[in-house]
Amino acid sequence: MTDLSKANDTDTIKPDIALAERLFTEFYTRTSDVRGVTRISYGLGENIAHSIIRREAEALGLAIKSDPACNQYITLPGQSDGPEIVIGSHLDSVPMGGNFDGAAGVLMGLSIISGFVSSRRLPILPITLMVIRAEESAWFAASYIGSRASFGQLSAQELETVIRAGDGEKLGDAIQAAGGCISEIAKGYSHWSPGDIALFLEPHIEQGPILAQKNIPLGIVTDIRGSLRFRQAICRGTYAHSGATPRETRRDAALAVCKLVVEIDQLWRQFEARGKDLTVTVGEIATDPNEASFSKVAGSVRFSLDIRSNSRAILKAFAVDLQVLTRAIEKDENVIFDLGPRTSTKSAKMHSSIVSRLDQAATEIKVPILKMPCGAGHDAATFANLGVPTGMIFLRNENGSHNPDEYMSLSDFSDGAKLLMRFCLQPPDIAK
Numbered sequence: 001m002t003d004l005s006k007a008n009d010t011d012t013i014k015p016d017i018a019l020a021e022r023l024f025t026e027f028y029t030r031t032s033d034v035r036g037v038t039r040i041s042y043g044l045g046e047n048i049a050h051s052i053i054r055r056e057a058e059a060l061g062l063a064i065k066s067d068p069a070c071n072q073y074i075t076l077p078g079q080s081d082g083p084e085i086v087i088g089s090h091l092d093s094v095p096m097g098g099n100f101d102g103a104a105g106v107l108m109g110l111s112i113i114s115g116f117v118s119s120r121r122l123p124i125l126p127i128t129l130m131v132i133r134a135e136e137s138a139w140f141a142a143s144y145i146g147s148r149a150s151f152g153q154l155s156a157q158e159l160e161t162v163i164r165a166g167d168g169e170k171l172g173d174a175i176q177a178a179g180g181c182i183s184e185i186a187k188g189y190s191h192w193s194p195g196d197i198a199l200f201l202e203p204h205i206e207q208g209p210i211l212a213q214k215n216i217p218l219g220i221v222t223d224i225r226g227s228l229r230f231r232q233a234i235c236r237g238t239y240a241h242s243g244a245t246p247r248e249t250r251r252d253a254a255l256a257v258c259k260l261v262v263e264i265d266q267l268w269r270q271f272e273a274r275g276k277d278l279t280v281t282v283g284e285i286a287t288d289p290n291e292a293s294f295s296k297v298a299g300s301v302r303f304s305l306d307i308r309s310n311s312r313a314i315l316k317a318f319a320v321d322l323q324v325l326t327r328a329i330e331k332d333e334n335v336i337f338d339l340g341p342r343t344s345t346k347s348a349k350m351h352s353s354i355v356s357r358l359d360q361a362a363t364e365i366k367v368p369i370l371k372m373p374c375g376a377g378h379d380a381a382t383f384a385n386l387g388v389p390t391g392m393i394f395l396r397n398e399n400g401s402h403n404p405d406e407y408m409s410l411s412d413f414s415d416g417a418k419l420l421m422r423f424c425l426q427p428p429d430i431a432k
């Protein structure tokens with residue numbers, strides 16, 4: 001690499017959009033499903049996507065490392081050896097999901113690095129692209145598996161007890177099969193510590209409709225909502241004959257769960273009216289297909305609850321009110337609610353210096369942005385909650401995410417990459 005004096009020449013170092021376009025196509029072709037793409041965490045699709053990135057990084061002549069949880073790290077040296085800028089995202093998808101959720105962040109990072117390599121110049125700080133494993137909790141009921149593992153925070157117990165939806169594979173076995181080393185993970189091996197990282201940036205498509213509705217190409221995230229989840233809640237009543245059982249003696253689990261759903265919506269509205277940030281979703285409701293029948297009162301109904309907020313206090317308050325609601329319905333309908341195991345993620349604030357530098361850089365490149373909260377969980381939360389200065393760039397997405405119709409334009413991707421390049425050329429000076 002030569003001509004370091006001009007390393008900040010923002011007009012001549014450009015992200016490699018053609019590389020990203022080519023790899024979006026290859027990702028789609030090689031991991032497509034009946035509809036959309038399926039890249040199972042530690043499964044075939046995710047492994048293919050990781051191998052594609054490794055191949056491209058090798059072609060660029062870059063150093064690649066991997067850790068025992070199969071995260072990959074592609075590093076471009078900087079003018080100093082100091083703490084590095086880490087750009088990270090994931091490559092797994094939900095079943096029959098879209099091609100951009102996760103992959104857009106990885107390919108944006110790679111397009112920046114490729115831009116530096118072809119300019120033969122070094123950035124001020126080293127830049128590492130972290131290709132993160134297993135972010136989509138549709139597969140394993142645990143959050144941020146790859147990013148937590150990079151800090152030695154994936155527990156031995158999780159390796160043994162968390163199983164994959166669909167095939168029931170244990171998390172530890174799946175990691176091992178993908179080429180990882182679970183004995184190292186169980187010992188708490190960490191790839192790095194928060195102090196090694198100057199800042200972490202995760203570019204990602206927006207997963208809601210706000211940027212598209214406002215016709216703004218890019219978002220700068222201010223905070224990430226945390227969650228409280230009950231994935232395996234159950235309401236137990238008694239199966240009974242539909243024609244012979246009077247209303248007052250019924251223990252109808254279907255009715256009780258329906259009442260709960262309506263009451264939860266009322267409660268959410270009350271929180272909203274008080275200006276509290278909250279979303280509540282009952283995404284799954286099912287009677288037991290082996291036992292339920294149209295001519296029987298439902299004796300058992302399974303359901304899920306996903307509650308999110310930018311404040312832990314609000315999540316706690318909602319959980320308390322939820323308990324009051326379930327007790328009241330249990331009494332009225334003579335049923336029993338068992339919400340089952342609860343999982344949670346913490347909310348996370350994005351670093352103010354990163355938010356303001358991204359804002360300024362967007363003005364410099366004349367691209368409109370919106371500052372906004374993020375409703376979905378992301379690996380960025382792992383970094384932010386460990387004290388790493390963290391930021392996120394959102395890309396406008398026309399049709400929501402976690403579905404095959406998810407859509408991102410290459411022109412918006414290119415604007416996002418220009419913003420990220422500008423940021424990497426002149427990162428904020430963050431005093432820790």
Ligand SMILES: [Zn+2]
Nearest residue numbers: 101102135204
């Ligand atoms: Zn994602």
